[in-house]
Amino acid sequence: MLKVGLTGGIGSGKSTVAKVFALLGIPVYDADAASKRLYDTDAGLKEALTKEFGAALYAGGRLDRAALAALVFSDPEKLARLNALAHPPTIADAARWMAAQQAPYALKEAALIFESGSAAGLDYVIGVDAPLHIRLQRAMQRDGASREAVLARMQRQIDNGIKMKLCDFVLKNDEQELLIPQVIALHEKLLQLANAQ
Ligand SMILES: CC(C)(COP(=O)(O)OP(=O)(O)OC[C@H]1O[C@@H](n2cnc3c(N)ncnc32)[C@H](O)[C@@H]1O)[C@@H](O)C(=O)NCCC(=O)NCCS
Numbered sequence: 092m093l094k095v096g097l098t099g100g101i102g103s104g105k106s107t108v109a110k111v112f113a114l115l116g117i118p119v120y121d122a123d124a125a126s127k128r129l130y131d132t133d134a135g136l137k138e139a140l141t142k143e144f145g146a147a148l149y150a151g152g153r154l155d156r157a158a159l160a161a162l163v164f165s166d167p168e169k170l171a172r173l174n175a176l177a178h179p180p181t182i183a184d185a186a187r188w189m190a191a192q193q194a195p196y197a198l199k200e201a202a203l204i205f206e207s208g209s210a211a212g213l214d215y216v217i218g219v220d221a222p223l224h225i226r227l228q229r230a231m232q233r234d235g236a237s238r239e240a241v242l243a244r245m246q247r248q249i250d251n252g253i254k255m256k257l258c259d260f261v262l263k264n265d266e267q268e269l270l271i272p273q274v275i276a277l278h279e280k281l282l283q284l285a286n287a288q
């Protein structure tokens with residue numbers, strides 16, 4: 092089975108594209124959702140986060156993500172420490188999930204596939220591309236977030252142009268080219284690649 096990554100900057104439309112692949116019958120792993128689940132279920136991670144960022148983060152019983160976001164996206168060193176704690180269990184969880192899939196190929200959707208080093212375990216990576224002003228607008232609208240808050244996250248991600256060059260395939264989600272026909276064409280190509288394995 093082929094292991095395929097799906098990535099793109101904040102607001103590029105990764106989750107939207109992932110839903111189309113899922114409709115085509117492809118199993119999809121959502122790394123954002125998995126890391127949120129692990130924060131509340133992985134005792135080792137919970138303990139490490141409490142030690143690093145303080146017990147107040149779990150005061151409500153579950154991780155206060157907004158409080159953690161406010162801490163880390165204003166301080167690159169804190170973000171690096173969070174990434175070092177959160178990425179390894181998520182990468183391991185994704186690898187276990189991948190190993191259990193029965194399909195010609197399976198997708199791992201994650202914003203930070205290159206930044207976290209997880210591209211190394213994948214056969215191909217798909218990038219979802221959209222211009223900065225559209226990504227900014229989408230993320231602000233979806234999350235009710237300020238321009239500054241979205242820009243702070245973007246600044247902690249690899250430059251989008253460079254990220255797309257690192258990808259094996261790029262889907263344009265710029266509201267000019269139709270998205271679904273691009274996904275269907277790529278799905279057919281990936282099925283061929285999986286068959287040729
Ligand atoms: C700080 C946290 C708790 C804030 O949670 P929140 O619900 O506000 O955001 P969510 O996780 O849904 O992320 C939304 C988007 O923000 C961007 N983003 C998230 N984490 C990071 C990061 N470490 N660096 C850069 N951008 C990031 C991504 O584009 C992501 O898709 C959360 O983002 C987090 O745990 N980040 C660290 C782990 C991580 O890297 N997750 C993303 C990929 S697995």
Ligand SMILES: Nc1ncnc2c1ncn2[C@@H]1O[C@H](COP(=O)(O)OP(=O)(O)OP(=O)(O)O)[C@@H](O)[C@H]1O
Pocket residue numbers: 099100101102103104105106107108123202229230233264265266270
């Ligand atoms: N082609 C499109 N036309 C209109 N709206 C879109 C399109 N693609 C995505 N969106 C919207 O833009 C927002 C961001 O898309 P999505 O959540 O898929 O992005 P993402 O790359 O997964 O973002 P993040 O990295 O923040 O998780 C969503 O509200 C989604 O519905």
